[in-house]
Amino acid sequence: MDTQKNPAPVTARPPPVDILRFNTCGSVDDGKSTLIGRLLYDSKSLMEDQIEALERSADLTGGGGINLANLTDGLRAEREQGITIDVAYRYFATPRRKFIIADTPGHVQYTRNMVTGASTANLSIVLVDARAGVIEQSRRHTAIAALLRIPHLVVAVNKMDLVGWSEERFREIRAQFEEFLPRLGIQDVTFIPMSALNGDNVVDASPHTPWYRGPTLLGHLETVHVASDWNLGGLRLPVQWVNRPNRPRDAAWHDFRGYSGQIAGGVLHRGQEVVTLPSGVITRVKEIWTYDGSVEEAFCPQSVTVVLEHDVDLGRGGMVVGRDQPPGAGCDLTARVCWMHPRVLQAGRRFLLKHTAQTVPVVVPELLSRLDLATLEPASAPSALAMNDIGEIRLRTAQPLFFDAYTRNRLTGSFILIEPGTNATVAAGLCGEPREFVRPEGAEYAI
Amino acid sequence: MPSYHLDHLQHLETEAIHILREVAGEFERPALLFSGGKDSICLLRLAEKAFRPSELPLPLLNVDTGHHFPELNEFRDRRAAQLCARLIVRTVEDAIARGIALPAPGEVSRNRLQIPALLAAIEEFRFDCCIGGARRDEEKARAKERFFSFRDAFGQWDPKNQRPEIWNLYNARLNPAENMRVFPLSNWTELDVWEYIRRERLEVPSIYFSHARRCVRRGGQWLPVNDLVPPRPAEEVRDLVVRVRTIGDIISTGCVESRAATVDDIIAEIAAARVTERGSRADDRASEAAMEDRKKAGYF
Known part of the structure; x- marks a missing residue:
């Protein structure tokens, strides 16, 4: 064979340097799937057969132009109903980074999917329809991103073409966000005016927003600093x-x-x-x-x-x-949970709790509060937590847990609750501040 | 101050090792699906990284459709022997003979028939977990798959009712007869797999590299001419220099014209590719939901 004679061609691009995981959230028609489709399309991450398949489906539904949302809506029911029913993962790379996208649906009943998609994210994109401005969903999604301590937030003000590229409207929406952002404690927030459908400010800078001096979405995703997102504190x-x-x-x-x-x-x-x-x-x-x-x-x-x-x-x-920074220890803890199951949580229910690599029996003696996502205010002593509710509860485990507050360590501060019998994952939990800390035998730093 | 930085392959590697160790910790009788294809080759190296210096705590399982490329089976057996791993092979041929798998009249493809053969092997050895090399970037239905993908007593996947997967906490609990499929390479892309093969200097079957082969043009692709794929009258037959990008059965795997003779060449080719790897698989082109339907029936 003559193939051996050809010298190896130079690799087309150097390998990406690191990974950025992000998720997209917004309510039903804010255009999340369209935005992801646009990112893939404009960053040349789509292949010819994928574009062909898009064009085929455009013919079928008869809507004329290709539908970028069809790229991410992978299941038949989704394409038929035009909705996203589960977290879909997408991958693309630029010469600077490899990206993992979790596309999370925005319907009220699917908050659990957002928690799933966002739990491993470095960055969250909250989509807002420029015509509607901040709605309850926007507040809910931002609150969940804050609860999960996602280090970076992007507010994508989408459909700017439908409000005449109005700088004033963009500023109004930013002001609406800034009203409640301080209460959530998110450090890094970036607002970007865009049209995902037409591609303005997604990959390429828009000619319609001369008043906007910030980065495009992809420009921001490529450069946001994520190296320090991992915990290098206590071992x-x-x-x-x-x-x-x-x-x-x-x-x-x-x-x-x-x-x-x-x-x-x-x-x-x-x-x-x-x-x-x-x-x-x-x-x-x-x-x-x-x-x-x-x-x-x-x-x-x-x-x-x-x-x-x-x-x-x-x-x-x-x-x-x-030996420094010992973790918390004990059988009693308070935690915030996102309830993910149709069977409600009431005081007295028993579960299995999986934390790091251990699974222990647990009882929930008391529900302390329920977060009202419309007002972001906690309501005290609820009788139950229903699917998609976020609340604070007390837990008592059968064996001691060694854990950190979630605010200090996302991996040792998190747990899931499993319902015995059905084995359903019913809650995502975030540990509160420990009451007691580990004191090793012969320890000289006992409290 | 030292810089504590992992590049993207190191991130994917540590995530996959964590998942493999969770399997070893959570399941009684896991198995690793090893075909000898590029993805399962990476999986096997990751298993070495997860479990050495111990022996691999799980056997390798392969369902042989009887339509495999001979190069692939030779490689599969040799690699398993190198690692002193236990290799279990179950064949579709045998499943048909025992009446477990029933070909439809005129059905040539063994793709559908490997599902009952796999489920029978799971039952025979009472495997509670099968680790597979599937990746989410391969296909749209795969993009919705969890790392720990729950299957009911019939081996079925219910995409609307998946367990939420939060942080790195995997709910591995099963009731009797239920089963888990675990996909440690979920977050890997085709390019990641080849970059990992390069970094780890992993051997791969020769058919991934360019070679001379007689091919027939059918359904918009070049299929390898062999006993099972004889050219029909009026079909175009050519001697080409090709390689395979993804390996399915010998009757459905399209060859791509390529001069890629080394892993570096392949990486350069993929980086510049304009078609996805599944574009060369006739089994996925059947319909937009082909993979979804097979997975619901128990496909891995």
């Missing part, structure tokens, strides 16, 4: 799996006992003094083992296998933590 290594090679004839591995997990916070060093939980035993890191060789240090969110100096009682569900 947290939840143990997922105990690694004990069963190789009796192989002396090298005979005594190997490693604890495998993904670092959920902080930095791990060889030689570091650590506390193993729940035993509270203090030991040292003997080796940080990886398939690619031992390393001197590892950090969140790397997956590693750690070998400790002493034999300790540690298994799946346990945790290795640093």
Whole structure:
């Protein structure tokens, strides 16, 4: 074959440097799917067969021009009803970044999907129809983004073409947002006027908004700073799996006992003094083992296998933590939950709680408050939390949990509730401030 | 101060390793679906990274349609042996013989028939979880799939009633006879897979690289001429230099004309590609909802 003779061509583009995960939210006709379609289309991330399929479906529905929303609405029921019924994930890359998009539907009853799509996001895009301005949905979506501590928010003021590209209207909407944003504590908010349908300010700057000096949406997504979004504070290594090679004839591995997990916070060093939980035993890191060789240090969110100096009682569900910044500990906690199931939550109900790599029985003794998403005010002592409600509750677990406040660590501060029997995931939970902290045996820093 | 930075492949890798270890921690009898294709090759390396220095805590499972490329099966067997992994192969042929899979009159494709063969293997070994190399970027119905995809006692996927997946907390609980499919590569794209193959210096079956092959033009694509795909009268037959971009059965996998002889060449080709990889699979072109319908019936 003559193929070997051709020198390898230069790779068309350098590999993307990092990942930005974002989600889009808005109410039913704000044009989320159209916006994603536009991002993919204008950034040349669509392939010919996808464009062909779009054109075929345009013929079928007879609407004339191609429908960018058909790109993301993947299930037959969605295309037939013209709605998005579940979280759809999309991928594209530019020379600067790789993007993972969670397209989350905006209907009131699908708030749980937004929580799902937003829980892993670095950035949320809230779409607003420029004609309608801020509606309850906009407030709800922004509040959920804030609750989940998504570090960056973009308010995409869409359909600007339908309000004559009015700078005044854009400013009005921004003012409507700024009325309630301070109460939510979101640090980084960017407002962008656009028309997703026509592509203005999505990838290419619009000629219709000479008064707007900010970035296009893609320009912002490519440059927003996400490197510091991971938690490098206190060390947290939840143990997922105990690694004990069963190789009796192989002396090298005979005594190997490693604890495998993904670092959920902080930095791990060889030689570091650590506390193993729940035993509270203090030991040292003997080796940080990886398939690619031992390393001197590892950090969140790397997956590693750690070998400790002493034999300790540690298994799946346990945790290795640093001696500074100990996590909270205890069976009683307060948490905010987003309720995700048609069967309502009432005081006294029992569930299974999955937190890091452990699952424990839990009872909910008390409902403390329910957040009114229209006013963003909490109403106290509700009798129940219904599907899509967000509220504060008390929980009592059968075994102690080792956790952080969600505001401090998204991975060790979060949990899900599972309904026994049906095994349905019924709630997403965010831990509040711990009342007590871990005090390892012989600890000199006891309170 | 040192910079604690992961690039995109390292991010995807740590996410996949976390998922593989959750499978090992949560399930009694998991299996890993290994075909020898590029995605499952990455999956196997990730399993090594998740579980070494231990042996892989799960067997490899492959449903052989009987229409596989011979290069693929040879590679599958060799790779499993290299890793000292237990490889279980179940065939559609056998499923037909036992009356588990029933071909429709005149049905040549084994695509639909591998579903009952897979479900029978799951039952035979009482697997509670099958790990697959499917990616969300492959296809629109896949884009809605969870990492942990719940299947009822009939192996069915119910897209409207999926468990919400929040943060990295996966609800792996099952009742008897229910089953989980887990897809650690959900967030990977075709380009990520090849960049990972390059970074890890992974061997892949030879048919991914350019080679001379006699092809027949059918349904807008070049199919490899072989016993199962004989040219019909008036069809155009040509000797081409081709490679396969995605591997399905030998009767439905389109070849693309390519001079890509190395992984670098393939990466350059994909980066400049104007057609998706599934564009060369006749099984997905059947209708806009082809994949959705097969998945509801228990396809992985």
